[in-house]
Amino acid sequence: MQSTEMIERCFERGKIRSESFAPSLPMSASFKCYVRDEEIYGAHECVEFVYRVISGAVRVCAHDSDGRRLIEGFYMPGDLFGFEVQARHRFSAEAISECEIAVVRRSALERAASTDRDAAMALWMLTAEKLRQTNEHLLVLGKKRAADRVYAFLLELAERANSDVIHLPMSRSDIADYLGLTIETVSRSFSSFERAAVLALDGARHVILKRTSRSQRLAA
Amino acid sequence: MQSTEMIERCFERGKIRSESFAPSLPMSASFKCYVRDEEIYGAHECVEFVYRVISGAVRVCAHDSDGRRLIEGFYMPGDLFGFEVQARHRFSAEAISECEIAVVRRSALERAASTDRDAAMALWMLTAEKLRQTNEHLLVLGKKRAADRVYAFLLELAERANSDVIHLPMSRSDIADYLGLTIETVSRSFSSFERAAVLALDGARHVILKRTSRSQRLAA
């Protein structure tokens, strides 16, 4: 069954990147700019568009019934977000920094999916890949030690950036809400990593990972 | 667009139940029985089948690199599990109690999806619904207080059972690994809920939720 191969290939990167799926999807997009902290869409709003980050970074987050915020994910240039099967968004999306976003009408995608089997398959795989990412996130939140979560987060970013030199577009507060911790704990983890020479900090938003045998133990 | 209505309808229940999707999926299944703690499939094995619980209960779990176990979900009668887009399982599945499972060949589903658009849509929605559930799980793990997680877990079970009288097929250890806690903390949460009259325990595995204004505060 050759579709399996195609699927495998799309998953190699381990990212939701438009390039992997573009061939079968109509990507005639318009472009919008957002300033820092501007809302791109809100929870419970109707799903009208699908978004792709061109420049900048985006966070997608939920607000708990007790007002706590949980960040579902960060989206960097090339990443798709805001795609839902349901009629309404379950999360909201905000610009972390000033950013440029490509916007595609959802109805265009659905129309394509209803006639083109490859397009339908692409949408399905988009959802499946998002599920895979969410499962990874789940594993991270399952870790009991704060330092383990923070380190897992840094590894994730390094893999996505394909580099051990990482720029963090998001604040400590964003990281904390992604990991289920407080800003103080995140900050202390960074500091203790620096003391242990697991990483070097160049300002708060630039990290250089130093992979050593000691780091490997943390990765566990 | 009438497909939207269909999607909405399928999501009403908020569960992955074969009944919601069966119309368009070929569900000619064979049946297998498993004893307590028997492995149904292992992580990294090829995905050959899709499973539906007939009786008993199943847990799907991952093992962290440091040996910690995280339970991804519990599956009760009517629930589907083991469905993946990828070629290999990322989790393993085990019988919590003696159970009967309906088994469908994956290839049969994929063949159906490649010719029948409704079947393809059904598979996609299956994945989307699983993603929705995983996001809920994420919100629970984001909660910082142990009692909040345990209570959220009980609410989830009550909703799935459609009753405030809940039978727990899984052990405290399973619950702990689902919530990222220890068995002692889970047990203590149960005890303190009982003291606070938030619930009544009839043995360790039977819970009667008592919804009061006090409970509402916990639900937050």
Added chain:
DNA sequence: CGAGCGTTTGAACAGCGTCAAAACAAGTGG
């Protein structure tokens, strides 16, 4: 009835959250 596992409970400890203050960075206006 007894054996064995699962559950509950207790006590001590460690880690994270909370509160508070200081250090730092970036932008603004004089």
Added chain:
DNA sequence: CCACTTGTTTTGACGCTGTTCAAACGCTCG
């Protein structure tokens, strides 16, 4: 260019809460 402002990050001290280790209890099933 510097002083000032504002927001973010770091650090410190403390208390709570969850983990750990250990022991007692209670089901369940031979």
